[in-house]
Amino acid sequence: MMDEQRAAERQAATRDAEPAIRLEGVHKWYGSFHVLKDINLMIRRGERVVVCGPSGSGKSTMIRCINALEAHQKGRIIVGTTQLTEDVRTIERIRREVGMVFQQFNLFPHLTVLDNLILAPTWVRRLPKREAIARAMDLLERVHIPEQAHKYPGQLSGGQQQRVAIARALCMKPEIMLFDEPTSALDPEMIKEVLDVMVELAEAGMTMICVTHEMGFARTVADTMVFMDGGAIVEMAPPSQFFSAPKSERTQKFLSQILKH
């Protein structure tokens, strides 16, 4: 009941918001291998989308297309009001507005945590260094590791590194956050500390697309669940409906596999 009520409230809140990301008929091939098949997806401002599906279903590829880490070959991707093209300027503009968190953290190992955070704001946004440091320390506070600011990433645990990675992306003040399996490379004990940070972020109203297998997390924060298989979106529904009454047989099978434990 709680879930449904919350979902209804959330839906009312985001229903009339402007679209943040639109994917229209997006196709992608690796050589002759068809990785993304006619992806159509609209995400409104403040909406939280969780994407799940078996490995190789194209879910990571899809969100990597949104900030042009992968190029798509057909269809349109529109972030905010900007349509993604091959133009480097356009790509860089979109990347400034879209934060990304990777499975392998991808922190810069030769820089301290603080320098990891302030690098892009100072170089890309031309923020004065003092302001960038203030913002970075604020964010480290939010991800609960201000005391690690002057350490190097190699000295932190996986969970701490991933929280730094989230803070690094947030330091650019992005409109949208993409999470590519953020907890898949973590020890079980550390998953919670990262998910907690992500829940807090969701509650603060961030537009998020999250590729993850953490179904508990999905239930808590998702406004929309997307299930992908074989490069196509098979099912898209609010979590209450998605988990209790999935329409497609493929979704049912997937859920029964991962929820068994």
Add this chain to the structure above:
Amino acid sequence: MSDERRLQETPQQIFAREEEPVDGVYPETVQPPRRRFAGALSWARENLFSSVGNALLTVFGLYLLWRILPPLADWTLLQSVWSTDDPAVCKAAEGACWALITQKYRFILFGLYPFEEQWRPALATALFIAAGAITAVPAFWRRALIGLWAGVAVICAILMWGGVFGLPFVENAKWGGLPLTLILAVVGIAAAFPLSIVLALGRRSELPAIRAVCTGFIELIRGVPLISVLFMASVMFPLFLPEGVTIDKLLRALAGIALFTAAYLAEAVRGGLQSIPRGQYEAAEALGLTYWQKTGLIILPQALKISIPPIVNQFISMFKDTSLVIIIGLFDLLTTAKAALSDPPWRPFYIESYLFAALIYWMFSFFMSRYSLYLERRLETGYRR
């Protein structure tokens, strides 16, 4: 504790159990590690005479040392002549004729540079080494170093060439010895290093034209010996210049050495670039960094750190390869060491002269080698666990 009682213990009891001494001796797990080398004798037994084969090798090694060391000490120290201006004294002695060095060191170090003016290359070399020493200390790593080096370069140029401030002009054909070797090596490295980075990046470029040019250059230069590059720079290159235009011989040699070294360094740098995980590029790109920001701030700092060993290897190798300029008639350190023997009575003492030159080469190379090890440790940020 009996074995039976042990078997019946619960896990809690096992964890709580304190090891009891059995007959006053603690079980092996809690004993401190056995001291392996107690005293020189047992050290020798364990390391030098642990088996019949080892013992034989040890005896043979000692025999060799006994045959080599005393004569060597005799020759270098005990029977050697340290100072005389008469070669006959050296001839009569059994040992080394270090007097050759004391007689000729100024020629070996400074070559044909006018004798009265040799304080100038000496001062330039000292300044240069001092600047190098300052640069080597991380505490001084700041932007001002660029200014320091610019200043040192100008002062060294004034000292070497002269022609101003009442210093007589000395054309660079007269330069020689250690300053020339250092100029060739350092200017060569300073020019080759940035070029090599450009080449390495170019070879990995997504633009086919750039990739082809860089790959072609690297493969062409790596395919020929340094001697032929120098020869081309010295003999063939002027043939292509319009009449009346001449480019200084030293400059041509420098260009040859720099291009040659750059081709090799580029491959060392490329190795470093290849070892940077894709995720680093993606993270930099996802933050909206431009190509040059990504390359300069994220990729190169890591790639160059990884490439320190092969890069320094190349520096050391090229430092010694500068001695090949002898074939185009430049008087570098090795050439002056050889030329010092052109005085007939001193001619028999070539070993001493070459040893002296070798010692100088070795000191610089050894410093580079040790410094690169220090640098690697210094730049380690604990991500290779």
